[in-house]
Amino acid sequence: MKNRSHEILELLTKENKIEVSLLAEKLGVSQVTVRKDLDKLESKGIIKREHGIALLCSTDDINGRIAYHYETKRQIAIKATELISDGDTIMIESGSCCALFADALTALKKDLTIITNSAFIADYIRGKSNFQVILLGGIYQQDSQVMVGPMIRQCAENFCVDLFFIGTDGYSSRAGFTNRDQMRAQAVRDMALQAEQVVVLTESEKFSKHGVIPLNLKNGVKIVITDTQIQDQIASELNNHNIRVITI
Structure with a gap:
Protein backbone atom coordinates (compact mmCIF):
# COMPACT_ATOMS: atom_id res chain seq x y z
CA MET A 1 0.00 0.00 0.00
CA CYS A 57 9.74 22.49 -6.27
CA SER A 58 11.02 23.49 -9.70
CA THR A 59 11.81 20.53 -11.96
CA ASP A 60 15.08 22.32 -12.76
CA ASP A 61 16.11 21.41 -9.21
CA ILE A 62 17.04 17.83 -8.28
CA ASN A 63 14.48 17.77 -5.45
CA GLY A 64 11.75 18.83 -7.85
CA ARG A 65 12.74 16.13 -10.31
CA ILE A 66 12.54 13.49 -7.58
CA ALA A 67 8.98 14.57 -6.75
CA TYR A 68 7.85 14.43 -10.41
CA HIS A 69 6.36 10.94 -11.07
CA TYR A 70 7.77 9.95 -7.68
CA GLU A 71 5.98 6.61 -7.31
CA THR A 72 7.00 5.40 -10.78
CA LYS A 73 10.61 6.36 -10.14
CA ARG A 74 10.57 4.67 -6.74
CA GLN A 75 9.32 1.40 -8.25
CA ILE A 76 12.01 1.57 -10.95
CA ALA A 77 14.61 2.14 -8.24
CA ILE A 78 13.41 -0.85 -6.20
CA LYS A 79 13.48 -3.08 -9.29
CA ALA A 80 17.05 -2.01 -10.02
CA THR A 81 18.22 -3.22 -6.60
CA GLU A 82 17.59 -6.78 -7.81
CA LEU A 83 20.73 -6.44 -9.96
CA ILE A 84 22.86 -5.82 -6.87
CA SER A 85 24.28 -8.23 -4.28
CA ASP A 86 25.51 -7.40 -0.78
CA GLY A 87 29.14 -6.31 -0.86
CA ASP A 88 29.11 -5.00 -4.46
CA THR A 89 30.90 -1.89 -5.68
CA ILE A 90 28.89 0.12 -8.21
CA MET A 91 28.85 3.52 -9.91
CA ILE A 92 25.84 5.83 -9.88
CA GLU A 93 25.57 9.15 -11.71
CA SER A 94 23.34 12.07 -10.84
CA GLY A 95 19.58 12.16 -11.47
CA SER A 96 16.28 11.62 -9.71
CA CYS A 97 15.87 7.90 -10.49
CA CYS A 98 19.47 7.34 -9.47
CA ALA A 99 18.97 9.15 -6.16
CA LEU A 100 15.93 7.02 -5.34
CA PHE A 101 17.89 3.93 -6.41
CA ALA A 102 20.69 4.79 -3.98
CA ASP A 103 18.10 5.34 -1.24
CA ALA A 104 16.46 1.97 -1.99
CA LEU A 105 19.83 0.26 -1.79
CA THR A 106 20.35 1.54 1.75
CA ALA A 107 17.11 -0.16 2.80
CA LEU A 108 17.54 -3.44 0.92
CA LYS A 109 21.29 -4.13 0.68
CA LYS A 110 24.36 -3.94 2.89
CA ASP A 111 28.12 -3.51 2.71
CA LEU A 112 28.02 -1.69 -0.62
CA THR A 113 30.52 0.78 -2.02
CA ILE A 114 28.88 3.49 -4.14
CA ILE A 115 31.05 5.60 -6.44
CA THR A 116 29.23 8.72 -7.62
CA ASN A 117 29.74 12.21 -9.01
CA SER A 118 26.57 13.38 -7.26
CA ALA A 119 27.02 15.40 -4.07
CA PHE A 120 23.23 15.21 -3.70
CA ILE A 121 23.25 11.40 -3.62
CA ALA A 122 26.18 11.34 -1.20
CA ASP A 123 24.21 13.59 1.14
CA TYR A 124 20.88 11.82 0.47
CA ILE A 125 22.15 8.51 1.87
CA ARG A 126 24.50 9.87 4.51
CA GLY A 127 24.54 8.18 7.89
CA LYS A 128 24.13 4.65 6.52
CA SER A 129 26.76 2.69 8.44
CA ASN A 130 26.80 -0.28 6.05
CA PHE A 131 27.75 1.86 3.07
CA GLN A 132 30.90 3.47 1.78
CA VAL A 133 30.40 6.42 -0.56
CA ILE A 134 33.23 7.60 -2.81
CA LEU A 135 32.53 11.06 -4.24
CA LEU A 136 34.39 11.85 -7.45
CA GLY A 137 35.92 15.32 -7.60
CA GLY A 138 35.36 18.05 -10.14
CA ILE A 139 33.57 21.32 -10.84
CA TYR A 140 30.42 21.63 -8.72
CA GLN A 141 27.15 22.41 -10.55
CA GLN A 142 24.86 24.00 -7.99
CA ASP A 143 21.37 23.25 -9.38
CA SER A 144 22.02 19.58 -10.05
CA GLN A 145 24.48 19.23 -7.13
CA VAL A 146 26.82 17.19 -9.31
CA MET A 147 30.55 17.18 -10.08
CA VAL A 148 31.64 17.62 -13.70
CA GLY A 149 34.76 18.50 -15.67
CA PRO A 150 38.07 16.82 -16.58
CA MET A 151 38.81 15.76 -13.00
CA ILE A 152 35.89 13.31 -13.18
CA ARG A 153 37.74 11.16 -15.70
CA GLN A 154 40.96 11.31 -13.69
CA CYS A 155 39.13 10.19 -10.55
CA ALA A 156 37.01 7.54 -12.27
CA GLU A 157 40.08 5.91 -13.82
CA ASN A 158 41.00 4.66 -10.34
CA PHE A 159 38.05 2.25 -10.39
CA CYS A 160 36.63 -0.61 -12.46
CA VAL A 161 33.06 -1.76 -11.80
CA ASP A 162 30.59 -4.19 -13.31
CA LEU A 163 27.57 -1.87 -13.27
CA PHE A 164 27.13 1.87 -13.81
CA PHE A 165 23.62 3.26 -13.25
CA ILE A 166 22.53 6.40 -15.10
CA GLY A 167 19.42 8.43 -15.85
CA THR A 168 18.62 10.15 -19.12
CA ASP A 169 16.90 13.33 -20.30
CA GLY A 170 15.58 11.68 -23.43
CA TYR A 171 16.00 9.22 -26.27
CA SER A 172 15.84 9.21 -30.05
CA SER A 173 16.28 6.44 -32.59
CA ARG A 174 19.04 8.40 -34.29
CA ALA A 175 21.00 9.69 -31.31
CA GLY A 176 20.21 7.12 -28.63
CA PHE A 177 20.13 8.33 -25.02
CA THR A 178 20.63 12.06 -24.55
CA ASN A 179 21.34 14.72 -21.95
CA ARG A 180 20.52 18.42 -21.73
CA ASP A 181 23.90 19.46 -20.31
CA GLN A 182 27.19 19.03 -22.16
CA MET A 183 29.38 18.78 -19.07
CA ARG A 184 27.10 16.27 -17.33
CA ALA A 185 26.97 14.22 -20.53
CA GLN A 186 30.77 14.12 -20.65
CA ALA A 187 30.90 13.04 -17.01
CA VAL A 188 28.60 10.12 -17.85
CA ARG A 189 30.85 9.11 -20.77
CA ASP A 190 33.97 9.28 -18.60
CA MET A 191 32.43 7.15 -15.86
CA ALA A 192 30.98 4.66 -18.36
CA LEU A 193 34.51 3.87 -19.59
CA GLN A 194 35.18 2.24 -16.22
CA ALA A 195 32.12 -0.05 -16.23
CA GLU A 196 31.39 -3.38 -17.90
CA GLN A 197 27.70 -2.52 -18.32
CA VAL A 198 25.61 0.64 -18.21
CA VAL A 199 22.08 0.43 -16.77
CA VAL A 200 19.59 3.20 -17.62
CA LEU A 201 16.89 3.98 -15.04
CA THR A 202 14.10 6.14 -16.46
CA GLU A 203 10.36 6.55 -16.63
CA SER A 204 8.85 5.81 -20.05
CA GLU A 205 7.91 9.47 -20.58
CA LYS A 206 11.57 10.19 -21.37
CA PHE A 207 11.33 8.11 -24.55
CA SER A 208 9.06 10.78 -26.04
CA LYS A 209 11.63 13.52 -25.32
CA HIS A 210 15.23 14.11 -26.27
CA GLY A 211 18.07 16.23 -24.98
CA VAL A 212 20.44 18.11 -27.26
CA ILE A 213 23.59 16.21 -26.23
CA PRO A 214 23.92 12.54 -27.30
CA LEU A 215 25.55 10.43 -24.59
CA ASN A 216 27.32 8.37 -27.28
CA LEU A 217 27.74 5.33 -25.06
CA LYS A 218 28.05 3.07 -28.13
CA ASN A 219 27.42 -0.50 -26.98
CA GLY A 220 27.81 0.27 -23.29
CA VAL A 221 24.10 0.33 -22.41
CA LYS A 222 22.99 -3.24 -21.68
CA ILE A 223 19.86 -2.81 -19.55
CA VAL A 224 16.99 -0.31 -19.36
CA ILE A 225 14.60 -0.35 -16.41
CA THR A 226 11.40 1.60 -17.00
CA ASP A 227 7.62 1.39 -16.59
CA THR A 228 5.13 -0.55 -18.69
CA GLN A 229 4.04 2.54 -20.64
CA ILE A 230 7.10 2.31 -22.87
CA GLN A 231 6.00 2.01 -26.49
CA ASP A 232 6.36 -1.46 -28.03
CA GLN A 233 8.23 0.06 -30.96
CA ILE A 234 10.85 1.61 -28.67
CA ALA A 235 11.21 -1.58 -26.61
CA SER A 236 11.72 -3.61 -29.81
CA GLU A 237 14.26 -1.09 -31.05
CA LEU A 238 16.23 -1.37 -27.81
CA ASN A 239 16.08 -5.16 -27.95
CA ASN A 240 17.42 -5.06 -31.51
CA HIS A 241 20.43 -3.20 -30.12
CA ASN A 242 20.95 -6.02 -27.57
CA ILE A 243 19.58 -3.90 -24.74
CA ARG A 244 17.48 -5.80 -22.22
CA VAL A 245 14.30 -3.93 -21.25
CA ILE A 246 12.91 -4.56 -17.76
CA THR A 247 9.52 -3.04 -16.91
CA ILE A 248 7.78 -2.50 -13.59
Missing part, protein backbone atom coordinates in the same frame (compact mmCIF):
# COMPACT_ATOMS: atom_id res chain seq x y z
CA LYS A 2 1.27 3.47 -0.83
CA ASN A 3 1.95 5.72 2.12
CA ARG A 4 0.48 9.23 2.27
CA SER A 5 3.72 10.92 1.25
CA HIS A 6 3.73 8.99 -2.01
CA GLU A 7 0.06 9.84 -2.61
CA ILE A 8 0.74 13.52 -1.93
CA LEU A 9 3.57 13.56 -4.46
CA GLU A 10 1.45 11.81 -7.08
CA LEU A 11 -1.32 14.39 -6.60
CA LEU A 12 1.19 17.24 -6.86
CA THR A 13 2.68 15.71 -10.01
CA LYS A 14 -0.78 15.91 -11.60
CA GLU A 15 -1.83 19.29 -10.19
CA ASN A 16 1.54 21.02 -9.58
CA LYS A 17 -0.06 22.79 -6.60
CA ILE A 18 -2.99 22.01 -4.33
CA GLU A 19 -4.68 23.54 -1.29
CA VAL A 20 -3.91 21.82 2.00
CA SER A 21 -7.63 21.60 2.82
CA LEU A 22 -8.36 19.86 -0.50
CA LEU A 23 -5.39 17.55 -0.01
CA ALA A 24 -6.75 16.49 3.39
CA GLU A 25 -10.15 15.84 1.83
CA LYS A 26 -8.70 13.71 -0.98
CA LEU A 27 -6.61 11.66 1.44
CA GLY A 28 -9.39 11.30 4.01
CA VAL A 29 -7.33 12.67 6.91
CA SER A 30 -7.25 15.85 8.97
CA GLN A 31 -5.44 19.01 7.89
CA VAL A 32 -3.20 18.62 10.94
CA THR A 33 -2.10 15.19 9.68
CA VAL A 34 -1.50 16.51 6.17
CA ARG A 35 0.57 19.41 7.50
CA LYS A 36 2.81 16.93 9.36
CA ASP A 37 3.30 14.95 6.13
CA LEU A 38 4.06 18.17 4.26
CA ASP A 39 6.55 19.19 6.96
CA LYS A 40 8.55 16.02 6.27
CA LEU A 41 8.49 16.53 2.50
CA GLU A 42 9.41 20.20 2.85
CA SER A 43 12.32 19.35 5.16
CA LYS A 44 13.72 17.18 2.35
CA GLY A 45 13.34 20.06 -0.10
CA ILE A 46 10.89 18.13 -2.28
CA ILE A 47 7.91 20.47 -1.88
CA LYS A 48 7.28 23.99 -0.61
CA ARG A 49 4.27 25.74 0.91
CA GLU A 50 2.73 29.16 0.40
CA HIS A 51 -0.38 30.46 2.19
CA GLY A 52 -2.15 27.13 2.67
CA ILE A 53 -1.00 25.70 -0.66
CA ALA A 54 1.50 22.90 -1.29
CA LEU A 55 3.64 23.16 -4.45
CA LEU A 56 6.25 21.04 -6.16
